[in-house]
Structures are given as structure tokens and as C-alpha cells.
Amino acid sequence: MGISRHATAHWEGDLKTGQGRLATPQSGLLENTRYAFSTRFGEEKGTNPEELIAAAHAGCFTMALSAKLSEAGFPPTSLDTRADVDLSMEGGPQFSQIRLKVKAVVPGLDEVRFRAIADDAKQNCPVSKALSAVPISLESEFSA
Incomplete structure (x- = not known):
């Protein structure tokens, strides 16, 4: 018997000016956590x-x-x-x-x-x- 976990991602806009939200609904640890080009390749607050x-x-x-x-x-x-x-x-x-x-x-x-x-x-x-x-x-x- 195995286990299954999931997370969700939502994105709006183009790669460089758009942004998204990540969530881990099962644990609730990440709730609408922001991610964007600037959080991945820059220093803006958010995750990647x-x-x-x-x-x-x-x-x-x-x-x-x-x-x-x-x-x-x-x-x-x-x-x-x-x-x-x-x-x-x-x-x-x-x-x-x-x-x-x-x-x-x-x-x-x-x-x-x-x-x-x-x-x-x-x-x-x-x-x-x-x-x-x-x-x-x-x-x-x-x-x-």
C-alpha cells in the first residue's frame, strides 16, 4: 500500500510579469504561497x-x-x-x-x-x- 500527496499551482500572465500561487491542501502548510519569475530568478519574497x-x-x-x-x-x-x-x-x-x-x-x-x-x-x-x-x-x- 502506498501513499499519495499532492500540491497545486495556479499561474496568471506571461513568464516574466505573471505570477502564481502554490498550495498544499492536504497539510495546509502552503496556502496561496506566491511564486513568480522574480522569486525564482531574483530576490523578491516568495518561493520557487x-x-x-x-x-x-x-x-x-x-x-x-x-x-x-x-x-x-x-x-x-x-x-x-x-x-x-x-x-x-x-x-x-x-x-x-x-x-x-x-x-x-x-x-x-x-x-x-x-x-x-x-x-x-x-x-x-x-x-x-x-x-x-x-x-x-x-x-x-x-x-x-
Whole structure:
């Protein structure tokens, strides 16, 4: 049995002067959240697809890492992940790379084993799998 989640997008106008609204009706977390050319390619307040993908990837990877560490007998004290999603305009817009950076406190575990478990989580979390066409790197700061 699987689960299904959804979000909605509404757009009015052309690409550069138009604007849209995003919503996540099931959770209600995003309600008419503004997005536009200026929030994606400029500094105007609002969100953008890259930021949302980064949040999804950071969350998914961190949960997968927690699960894998716990399964190995090393439940983490804390995991903090940052995901950077780079959009290249060369040859048309496309994601050029994703960088995951995790800071982990995992008592009783050595750094080599942590790195192996973290690499497995990076490769196998559902968001990483969905984004497998994009190079994904992982940096870690580890303490036991």
C-alpha cells in the first residue's frame, strides 16, 4: 500500500510579469504561497521550485538517514541537513547539481561507517531516486 500527496499551482500572465500561487491542501502548510519569475530568478519574497525541491530532498534524505542509522543500532542524537539545488541556464533551464550537507551527532558510531550509511541513504531515499538524472553530492560533519 502506498501513499499519495499532492500540491497545486495556479499561474496568471506571461513568464516574466505573471505570477502564481502554490498550495498544499492536504497539510495546509502552503496556502496561496506566491511564486513568480522574480522569486525564482531574483530576490523578491516568495518561493520557487528549486527551493521546494531542496526542502523535499533535505527532508527525505534526513529521514532515510535516521532510519538507516537506527536500523544499524545507532539512533542519531541529531541530524541537520542542507540541500542546495543549482539551476543552470546553459542549454535551457535544467538542474545541474544538488549538494547535500549533513551535520550528524551519532553516539557510538565511527565516521567511516557513518559515511557508508549516509551514502546509502543518499542513493536510496525516494527523492534522490526521483532526481537521479542530476549529480548529487554529499558532505558530512560527523561527531559521535
